[in-house]
Amino acid sequence: STKHTNDTSGSTGGTSASSASGSSSSSSSTAPKTYKQGGTLTISNEQGQTWPCAFNPFNASNNVEANGFIYEPLIYINTLQNAKETPMLASSYQWNTDKTAVTFTIRDGVKWSDGQPLTADDVAFTFNLMKQAPATDLYTLWSGAGLTEAKASGNQVTLTFKQNAQVYFYQFANLVTIVPQHIWSTGDAAAHPDTWANANPVGSGPYTVKCTPNNMEYKANPSYWQPGKPYVTTVEYPAYLDNQPANQDLASGKAQWGSQFITGIKSFYLNKSQDNHTWSPPVLNVALVPNLDPSHKATSQLGVRQALAYAIDKAKVSAIGEDGQQPPANQSGIVTPTFDKYNDAAAISAAGFDKPDLDKAKAALQTAGYSTSNPLNLTVISVQGYTDWDASLAVIKDELKGIGINLTESSLTMQTYDDKLYKGDYDLAYVGQPAGGPTPYYELREWLHSANTAPIGQSASAGNFERYQNKEVDTLLDSYATASADDQVAIIKKIEGYMIKDVPIIPVTESVDWFQYNTKDFGGWPTSDNPYAQPAAYNYPDNEQVLLNLFYKPAQ
Amino acid sequence: MRYLLRRLGFFLLTLWAALTLNFFLPHFMPGSPINSLRAATRGKVPDAQLKQILASYGFKPDANVFSQYWDYLGNMLSGNFGVSTGGSSLGTPVSKMIGQSLPWTLGLVGITTVLAFILGSLVGTIAAWRRGGVVDSVLPSVFVVTSALPYFVVGLFLILFFTIDNTWLPGSFNYDNTIVPGLSPGFIGSVLQHALLPAATLLITSIGGWVLTMRNNMITTLAEDYIRMGRAKGLSDRKVMVNYAARNAFLPNLSGFAMSIGFVLTGAILVERIFNYPGLGYQLYNAVNSIDYPMMQALFLLFTIAVLGAILVCDLLTVWLDPRTRAKG
Amino acid sequence: MTTLLSQPAEAPAAPIRGKKRGGGVWRSFLSNRKANFGFVLFFVLLVMALFPSLFTDVDDPTAPARFMPRLPPSGDHWLGTTSLGQDVWALFVYGAREPLIIAVVAGGLATIISVFVGVSAAYLGGVADDVISFITNVVLVIPTFPLVIVLSAYSGKPTLTVMVSVLVVTGWSYGANQLRAQALSLRNRDFLESARVRGERRSYIIVFEMLPTMISLIIANFLGAALFSVLNAAGLQFLGLGDPNSDSWGTMLYWADSQSALENGAEWWAIAPALGIAALGVAFALMNYAFDEISNPALRPVRRQRGKQLAARLRPSVPAQAGPADALGGE
Amino acid sequence: MLETTTDPNALLEVRNLWVEYNTPTGSVPAVAGVDLTLAKGEFLGVVGESGCGKSTMLFGIAQLLNPPASVTAGEVWFKGQNLVALSAKSLNHLRWRDFSVVMQSAMNALNPVHTIGHQFKDAIKAHAKWSETEIRVRSAEVLELVGIDPVHLKSYPHQLSGGMRQRAMIAMALLFTPDLIVMDEPTSALDVVAQRSLMAQIKELQKQLGFAVIFVTHDMSLVSHFSDRLMVMYAGQVVELGTTRAVFDAPAHPYSKGLLDAFPSIRGEKKRLTGIPGAPPNLGRPPTGCRFHPRCPVAMDRCIVDEPELYQVGAVQARCLLHEPAAQKVEIES
Amino acid sequence: MNEPTGSELLRTVDLTRHFKIGGGFSRHNLHAVDEVNLTINRREIVALVGESGSGKSTIARLLAQVYKPTSGEIRFEGKSLGALRGRKQQLAYRGEVPMVFQDPFASLNPAYRVDHGIMRGLKLHRTELSPAERRAEAARVVEAVGLNPAAEILQRYPYELSGGQRQRIGFAQALAYRPKLILADEPVSMLDVSIRIGLLNVMADLRESEGVSFLYITHDIASARYVCDRVMVMYGGHIVEAGPTEDVLQEPKHPYTQLLLSAVPDPRAPLTVDVDTVKAEPPKVVNPPAGCRFRDRCPLAEPICHEVTPKLTELAPGHETACHVAQRAAAGVAG
Numbered sequence A: 001s002t003k004h005t006n007d008t009s010g011s012t013g014g015t016s017a018s019s020a021s022g023s024s025s026s027s028s029s030t031a032p033k034t035y036k037q038g039g040t041l042t043i044s045n046e047q048g049q050t051w052p053c054a055f056n057p058f059n060a061s062n063n064v065e066a067n068g069f070i071y072e073p074l075i076y077i078n079t080l081q082n083a084k085e086t087p088m089l090a091s092s093y094q095w096n097t098d099k100t101a102v103t104f105t106i107r108d109g110v111k112w113s114d115g116q117p118l119t120a121d122d123v124a125f126t127f128n129l130m131k132q133a134p135a136t137d138l139y140t141l142w143s144g145a146g147l148t149e150a151k152a153s154g155n156q157v158t159l160t161f162k163q164n165a166q167v168y169f170y171q172f173a174n175l176v177t178i179v180p181q182h183i184w185s186t187g188d189a190a191a192h193p194d195t196w197a198n199a200n201p202v203g204s205g206p207y208t209v210k211c212t213p214n215n216m217e218y219k220a221n222p223s224y225w226q227p228g229k230p231y232v233t234t235v236e237y238p239a240y241l242d243n244q245p246a247n248q249d250l251a252s253g254k255a256q257w258g259s260q261f262i263t264g265i266k267s268f269y270l271n272k273s274q275d276n277h278t279w280s281p282p283v284l285n286v287a288l289v290p291n292l293d294p295s296h297k298a299t300s301q302l303g304v305r306q307a308l309a310y311a312i313d314k315a316k317v318s319a320i321g322e323d324g325q326q327p328p329a330n331q332s333g334i335v336t337p338t339f340d341k342y343n344d345a346a347a348i349s350a351a352g353f354d355k356p357d358l359d360k361a362k363a364a365l366q367t368a369g370y371s372t373s374n375p376l377n378l379t380v381i382s383v384q385g386y387t388d389w390d391a392s393l394a395v396i397k398d399e400l401k402g403i404g405i406n407l408t409e410s411s412l413t414m415q416t417y418d419d420k421l422y423k424g425d426y427d428l429a430y431v432g433q434p435a436g437g438p439t440p441y442y443e444l445r446e447w448l449h450s451a452n453t454a455p456i457g458q459s460a461s462a463g464n465f466e467r468y469q470n471k472e473v474d475t476l477l478d479s480y481a482t483a484s485a486d487d488q489v490a491i492i493k494k495i496e497g498y499m500i501k502d503v504p505i506i507p508v509t510e511s512v513d514w515f516q517y518n519t520k521d522f523g524g525w526p527t528s529d530n531p532y533a534q535p536a537a538y539n540y541p542d543n544e545q546v547l548l549n550l551f552y553k554p555a556q
Numbered sequence B: 001m002r003y004l005l006r007r008l009g010f011f012l013l014t015l016w017a018a019l020t021l022n023f024f025l026p027h028f029m030p031g032s033p034i035n036s037l038r039a040a041t042r043g044k045v046p047d048a049q050l051k052q053i054l055a056s057y058g059f060k061p062d063a064n065v066f067s068q069y070w071d072y073l074g075n076m077l078s079g080n081f082g083v084s085t086g087g088s089s090l091g092t093p094v095s096k097m098i099g100q101s102l103p104w105t106l107g108l109v110g111i112t113t114v115l116a117f118i119l120g121s122l123v124g125t126i127a128a129w130r131r132g133g134v135v136d137s138v139l140p141s142v143f144v145v146t147s148a149l150p151y152f153v154v155g156l157f158l159i160l161f162f163t164i165d166n167t168w169l170p171g172s173f174n175y176d177n178t179i180v181p182g183l184s185p186g187f188i189g190s191v192l193q194h195a196l197l198p199a200a201t202l203l204i205t206s207i208g209g210w211v212l213t214m215r216n217n218m219i220t221t222l223a224e225d226y227i228r229m230g231r232a233k234g235l236s237d238r239k240v241m242v243n244y245a246a247r248n249a250f251l252p253n254l255s256g257f258a259m260s261i262g263f264v265l266t267g268a269i270l271v272e273r274i275f276n277y278p279g280l281g282y283q284l285y286n287a288v289n290s291i292d293y294p295m296m297q298a299l300f301l302l303f304t305i306a307v308l309g310a311i312l313v314c315d316l317l318t319v320w321l322d323p324r325t326r327a328k329g
Numbered sequence C: 001m002t003t004l005l006s007q008p009a010e011a012p013a014a015p016i017r018g019k020k021r022g023g024g025v026w027r028s029f030l031s032n033r034k035a036n037f038g039f040v041l042f043f044v045l046l047v048m049a050l051f052p053s054l055f056t057d058v059d060d061p062t063a064p065a066r067f068m069p070r071l072p073p074s075g076d077h078w079l080g081t082t083s084l085g086q087d088v089w090a091l092f093v094y095g096a097r098e099p100l101i102i103a104v105v106a107g108g109l110a111t112i113i114s115v116f117v118g119v120s121a122a123y124l125g126g127v128a129d130d131v132i133s134f135i136t137n138v139v140l141v142i143p144t145f146p147l148v149i150v151l152s153a154y155s156g157k158p159t160l161t162v163m164v165s166v167l168v169v170t171g172w173s174y175g176a177n178q179l180r181a182q183a184l185s186l187r188n189r190d191f192l193e194s195a196r197v198r199g200e201r202r203s204y205i206i207v208f209e210m211l212p213t214m215i216s217l218i219i220a221n222f223l224g225a226a227l228f229s230v231l232n233a234a235g236l237q238f239l240g241l242g243d244p245n246s247d248s249w250g251t252m253l254y255w256a257d258s259q260s261a262l263e264n265g266a267e268w269w270a271i272a273p274a275l276g277i278a279a280l281g282v283a284f285a286l287m288n289y290a291f292d293e294i295s296n297p298a299l300r301p302v303r304r305q306r307g308k309q310l311a312a313r314l315r316p317s318v319p320a321q322a323g324p325a326d327a328l329g330g331e
Numbered sequence D: 001m002l003e004t005t006t007d008p009n010a011l012l013e014v015r016n017l018w019v020e021y022n023t024p025t026g027s028v029p030a031v032a033g034v035d036l037t038l039a040k041g042e043f044l045g046v047v048g049e050s051g052c053g054k055s056t057m058l059f060g061i062a063q064l065l066n067p068p069a070s071v072t073a074g075e076v077w078f079k080g081q082n083l084v085a086l087s088a089k090s091l092n093h094l095r096w097r098d099f100s101v102v103m104q105s106a107m108n109a110l111n112p113v114h115t116i117g118h119q120f121k122d123a124i125k126a127h128a129k130w131s132e133t134e135i136r137v138r139s140a141e142v143l144e145l146v147g148i149d150p151v152h153l154k155s156y157p158h159q160l161s162g163g164m165r166q167r168a169m170i171a172m173a174l175l176f177t178p179d180l181i182v183m184d185e186p187t188s189a190l191d192v193v194a195q196r197s198l199m200a201q202i203k204e205l206q207k208q209l210g211f212a213v214i215f216v217t218h219d220m221s222l223v224s225h226f227s228d229r230l231m232v233m234y235a236g237q238v239v240e241l242g243t244t245r246a247v248f249d250a251p252a253h254p255y256s257k258g259l260l261d262a263f264p265s266i267r268g269e270k271k272r273l274t275g276i277p278g279a280p281p282n283l284g285r286p287p288t289g290c291r292f293h294p295r296c297p298v299a300m301d302r303c304i305v306d307e308p309e310l311y312q313v314g315a316v317q318a319r320c321l322l323h324e325p326a327a328q329k330v331e332i333e334s
Numbered sequence E: 001m002n003e004p005t006g007s008e009l010l011r012t013v014d015l016t017r018h019f020k021i022g023g024g025f026s027r028h029n030l031h032a033v034d035e036v037n038l039t040i041n042r043r044e045i046v047a048l049v050g051e052s053g054s055g056k057s058t059i060a061r062l063l064a065q066v067y068k069p070t071s072g073e074i075r076f077e078g079k080s081l082g083a084l085r086g087r088k089q090q091l092a093y094r095g096e097v098p099m100v101f102q103d104p105f106a107s108l109n110p111a112y113r114v115d116h117g118i119m120r121g122l123k124l125h126r127t128e129l130s131p132a133e134r135r136a137e138a139a140r141v142v143e144a145v146g147l148n149p150a151a152e153i154l155q156r157y158p159y160e161l162s163g164g165q166r167q168r169i170g171f172a173q174a175l176a177y178r179p180k181l182i183l184a185d186e187p188v189s190m191l192d193v194s195i196r197i198g199l200l201n202v203m204a205d206l207r208e209s210e211g212v213s214f215l216y217i218t219h220d221i222a223s224a225r226y227v228c229d230r231v232m233v234m235y236g237g238h239i240v241e242a243g244p245t246e247d248v249l250q251e252p253k254h255p256y257t258q259l260l261l262s263a264v265p266d267p268r269a270p271l272t273v274d275v276d277t278v279k280a281e282p283p284k285v286v287n288p289p290a291g292c293r294f295r296d297r298c299p300l301a302e303p304i305c306h307e308v309t310p311k312l313t314e315l316a317p318g319h320e321t322a323c324h325v326a327q328r329a330a331a332g333v334a335g
């Protein structure tokens, strides 16, 4: 698939109005360029459901439809550009020295779409609401991150924490979106802020919305605080129930912004028009997860895990199972090219994990007492309905046969699968780590920190499903929060060493942010050269950045 | 009247049984809605928080099953279906979601089913009446074949032919998204256009059964003496066919029709899925996939009521059309 | 309550007059065009399911990447290849086995339950009948397919056994109701009373006197249940509620659907299994309808013969070919 | 063959009527060359064993055959028109006004979903433009004629007893006072007492209204007191035809004789009866020669080969070679 | 078979059978058979005649133990059937009192060859026979009812036989057990006259050759006269008249019997005057009030007929009638 270049330092994005359009390649840090408004953009992102027409940013299941379009965060943090920050509702912020309190200065002149001004009180209100109604505290700031106080004074808001809260900055600055106090402090909204539907949302974002179950129509917010923006006047967001029609509309050009997997993307989409492009940056790992608990005889042996890691041809899995659209992963656990800076490629190749090696695999398996003549039978659980996983596992199964491992896939309903995965009732599991963050730290912590695991039979829902326990890794991870930026890179690299040495999991492919775009009428798309935001429409608040950059070519 | 009372009794008992089944079936399913919610939030929200959220929406998996059951019965009877706990529709009132889909399913499936029944009965009547004609000699075979075709096979081929090989007709959705819903001719035209393929699928697969049963009933009825009597009286052919033969042959079909509503729902699920038609079938599919108990329960209830209601209506019709049932105990 | 849902017209009330008992059923079956066609179709699919290797060289059709993906049909790959690099024809051939197993096993088990439930309800009568037929009617009324979906989701792991069990659990009620109606109509038939008066035991009467006379309805039921199973199983698999690693037509369709085969130049991936399922369904439906015709001779096709009438007018008043009188023994 | 010219007194003339069932195994001639003349106001009884083609003949005459049966030869002249050749439309014209039909089982012959009155109305409306009142008056009138309370016009068939239904059928047949009523075993479903009473009623009405009746039954004794003439059928053919008395007193055909001998009497002397041995032939393959020869106690060799015609024997006609004019007369032992 | 002709074989004492009809809210009692006392002697054919629905079949089924009596008892050879204990005794009774069913088309199992019923019966009731003997015995009884060649007939399916032949198979089946009494429920009603007489002859012959008694149920009084020693007339669940055939037919004492006889057409008898139209109201047997059940149709009905149910009384030797008017007339003559 595509070769990614990564030039993190040189690129700009965000509010400084990128000049990058899909066709123009160079990025520059020259003066912001502005565009005329106009055009109707259609998003094609399979939802599987008609729109509920609810725009409660605290409703975790559908706030994608509100966040970014209507509600905005304080600061935008770009995962793809080494956590590059763009001030949004907060024009600036200041940590105290031990990083237990942060003060945001709220931007002047921001208006809610009903004309009321946005103030520091609104911001403080939003955070305090989360304390008051714990169900709205989606990122467990009060219960988990140690937030103790959110206070406004003048145009400033100070969040005070029990301890160093630097690692939570991504959540409270970037993921939390701010709601208007004058709306949320009265009526149904105040009574049930967590379940209130909020059918006619009042926000500060670039768009306002009109919703029918079949379609959401976002109209440019005339009183948006960034003058002249957004450039695209109308955004249509139809409810696609299934991939097929969503893909079809992309292929036909009816929709210009795609955010889902397209099989055979080349013939189906790219070849249909030279204006059709795709760039799906990887963000997380999909891994074969062995059960490390000693009760699982085979998979708790290093030899078996190494054999698996050596034998699997990740490139082939990527090519066949994922149609070449999810790149092969690294044994280091670092998603490349997104986090290239952290990746210790030398260590990987030194250990021989850079390419499949059947001989090494056989040798490793031998150490565990298995061989082609005494094959090892293993069952891998996966999720019913994930056909790409089924296909990937079929490839893996085929490869493992050659070294003496008979793999059986057990495709379970999501519920059964999760149940088994969390409770440790499996030998091997094919797992996509769900959560991440702007640096590899977030994902690696989930996979590896012993705080995230639980004994067999108890739920290890926090991400360490394989039950990896290593004090040194824990210490390293714990030290990350307070370390300096450079030290952080070093810490991550040390952790990679354990990934390679202990093979706690075997990353196979990298899950991506699905993105297809059409450059005929619209420019300003994020590209590999200018990755100013994660490009999928379902990613907030990144979607706002994209929306703020897009422009309608015929209007220019 | 006693007959009707007994039917009503049956109706209520079955309703209760279905309600109970509705309650227990999903509750014995493994897993919880939290998983689908996690997927919907793309892992950005911790599990503990997800649980908290679910609880705030009234989902209490740990409460006593029987007290839940009573609550449930009360809620169902008062039409309080609760809010969805499904992936991307968490917190949306179930009644609202059903309200959005119901008209589409009713319109598509309801109308087609009735249409198939009426058309099928008509064709069956004529085929049997013209016994031995060319039509009658090929009809049974043709309709045996169509009645055995799976919905998705027909749907697939229609899609292949009408939307992929040629882009003559839309193969998904209930109307063109760019049109604002309303009573405008454009919107209605779009709705009809979008309904065409799924309706054809349902029609093709379900009409055969009615043709065959009606034909068979007609043949049996035509052998009755009162048909000969009708002819002997010098009544016009049409009158004998309609008033004497079809009217009688139709009666046993009515109860069959009621029973078939259940199968029609099968069609609805598959067809709505194939054609991306946002109706109840699709909702059920989603609800099952995301372990959305409230939604599942409400849909189940709705389906059962639909079948029972159809049975009741057909009973009433039968009583109205057939004086003999009125006398029956 | 008991007779509420019994199908008044459909249950053939009489064990049928005319040539159709024992060997008769088989003979009539053989002389029925629809039955023949259905049976041949079924037989071909059966052979394919039993000996797939006769039809294709590929021995592990589901293994990915054996061939180039998305090849068009050719001499090497009659129906082309899938986007995972599998041979569609091989998948199709091997995919016949599971639907057939489902049809026969699920259809068979459901029929056995139908017979058991239906006949015992009819024979026991009274409260037992009321209870049994109430349960039957509830199962009958509750929309099957949604139930099937929920049940198979409930089971967690979509193995063949699970699929078959689910289909059996939901598939028996219709037949039970029909058989009950038939058994009820038989219950007071003179030949059963005759056996009772003869001094036979209840169990003997049910098994050896009653069941044999219901044989054509039981067969028809089996065919119906098999058809139901095939269609529903395929539907389930198509929705992704089957085992995606199994090779079965329904699963093929599911894969084809999820890989956009129709749009991606691998049409046969979808068309072949669709045709296969349709063929299997049609085979059962044809045989089933043929059984209707056999048990109700009135339904058999008739042809109007206008030409013959003229011939008859010219014929001498006694048919020429008349032989000696049919010697009916004994009188 | 009876070469008939149209008899001015005849109401109905059937000439060489053939009716065949077209079955997969070949054609079954259930009525094989029936000739029959019926005068106005005459009561003709038709008797014969089950399956000998009585009903088929009736329906052949009334043009009510259902496939696979059809008239394959012959003519049915009724009031100067050949019913066989008549178009469906003109046939419908004659129906019910000029001839009506009463069928075997009234339960099945009345449409179960309509009231008696409704069915009367159907019949009337098909042939006349009467006002609602006229229809009601006439319907009530005919019902009273057969001894049923006119309130039953509002009844459905299942609400009447068997006897009442039969009488309602007869009432319906009388709506237009036709010239001919064709009856196919109208009493067979009733018990003896009801049968007797209904027969008496039919006879009474016939006398009163003067219509002709063709009355089909398999029970010879039933018609013995009521019919003017009797026609005995065997295997699709008329084997004996004559006045009832003549046939009963001196049956000319061995089959008629056998039938009569099969009836025990409740009054006369008690003697051992024999019945007719064997079973009726399969009409698809009727015996050669005389169709009765396999069962005939007095069969001769030539009966196997030669086909008898209807010969005049005194007051009756009989299809038996014993009565062939040219042949030597042999007395039948009784 | 060596018991003297005429000695009592079976007797019923106040045999009563009611059916519950209607369900749920309305329960009614249908009095199908009410307090019937009848006797059947050895080597005797007894006719049971009466109009449709009068309870004839119900009596036969009660005797065959298909139904249980609501009250009253049946004594066979002096022993009450209620006293039969165990399957063995039950079987023995069933072997001695078999039943021949009305409808020849329905009483043979269409799934089996016709020997099935006979062989099963032999196996159950004549356990001493070896299989070969059973076959021989089956052939014997089939020939006894006049079916030849037996071996071939036995191998046919019911549909391959004519109605008359089937009916005889029914008889043969009953005969095979060496019964003492055959309950024949309208065994000839479906048959053509020409076949009917043959079967009646078979019955008469069996009485002569094997000494079997019959309860012959029929509508057809003429055929009853033809073979029967005694006649019982039923009306509305009651036996209204019983006596030697000729007595009853020559001198019917009950008005229903008279009506019945006058309705029987007889080609040989001279034409009688037409019967007046009888309002054929069926008797009330559902929750019937006391009184004579024929009273509404009876030309002679008196007030007492509406209040007191007449009992069967012997009015002439062996000739019993249940009619107030007839009883009074007889009493008047006597007194």
Ligand SMILES: Nc1ncnc2c1ncn2[C@@H]1O[C@H](COP(=O)(O)OP(=O)(O)OP(=O)(O)O)[C@@H](O)[C@H]1O
Pocket: D021, D022, D023, D028, D030, D048, D049, D050, D051, D052, D053, D054, D055, D056, D057, D068, D217, D218, D283
């Ligand atoms: N549909 C049919 N196909 C073939 N043969 C038939 C059909 N219907 C009747 N027959 C034959 O036609 C012959 C005459 O039948 P028909 O009904 O006229 O007899 P019937 O004299 O009226 O007898 P019954 O007294 O029993 O009413 C019978 O031998 C019968 O076998």
Ligand SMILES: Nc1ncnc2c1ncn2[C@@H]1O[C@H](COP(=O)(O)OP(=O)(O)OP(=O)(O)O)[C@@H](O)[C@H]1O
Pocket: E019, E020, E021, E030, E031, E032, E050, E051, E052, E053, E054, E055, E056, E057, E058, E059, E285
């Ligand atoms: N199983 C039953 N359940 C309810 N009622 C019954 C049952 N069997 C008979 N009856 C009723 O009992 C009465 C007598 O019936 P039965 O069959 O004995 O009459 P029958 O004299 O044999 O009449 P037929 O001459 O018509 O055979 C009838 O009114 C009948 O409806």
Ligand SMILES: [Mg+2]
Pocket: D054, D055, D056, D184
């Ligand atoms: Mg007839």
Ligand SMILES: [Mg+2]
Pocket: E056, E057, E058, E185, E186
């Ligand atoms: Mg009876």
